[in-house]
Amino acid sequence: MDVAETDDALVLRMDLPGHDPQQIQVSLEGSMLSVHSDAPLVTHGAEERVLHRERRKSAVSRSFEVPPEFDAAKVEAQFTHGTLTLTVPRRAEHKPRAIEVKVKS
Numbered sequence: 001m002d003v004a005e006t007d008d009a010l011v012l013r014m015d016l017p018g019h020d021p022q023q024i025q026v027s028l029e030g031s032m033l034s035v036h037s038d039a040p041l042v043t044h045g046a047e048e049r050v051l052h053r054e055r056r057k058s059a060v061s062r063s064f065e066v067p068p069e070f071d072a073a074k075v076e077a078q079f080t081h082g083t084l085t086l087t088v089p090r091r092a093e094h095k096p097r098a099i100e101v102k103v104k105s
Contacts, residue, residue, distance in 0.1 A: 001035075001062050007096050010070045012086040016060060018042075021079040026086065031072055034063040035084065069094035 002013045016024065018039040025036045041057040044050055066072040070088045078085045 001064065003064065008090055010066065010088040010090070012064060012088075014060070014062065014084045015082060016079070016084050017082040018055075018058070019060070019082070024077075024079065024084060026075070026077045026084075028072055028075065031066045031068070032063055033066050033072060033075060033086065033088070034061070035086070036061045037084075 004011045004013075012033075014035060016037055016039070019037045020039070023037060025034075027034045027036075037060050039058045039060075042055045066075075066088055069091055071091050072088055074089050076087045078087075
């Protein structure tokens, strides 16, 4: 899992090649964000004899505690080309903001 931060959000990315996006489970309990997924063992047709196997069943389970300056209740999940991206927006009160400098004469 890669974790990155922008001014607006926390972004978590996981590569899950071979995983069915319908089987990926993302859950939130308190501030703990968890991902679990199982990729099934690849089967071959009855007419094929497997001579060598490197592809196997894989299970992935990761948990990450979301810092309080991010709103875990508004997490968004997107699965594209084998990569799961979770975006957790930063709470408005924790976003950087510019402060106007007033000039008095």
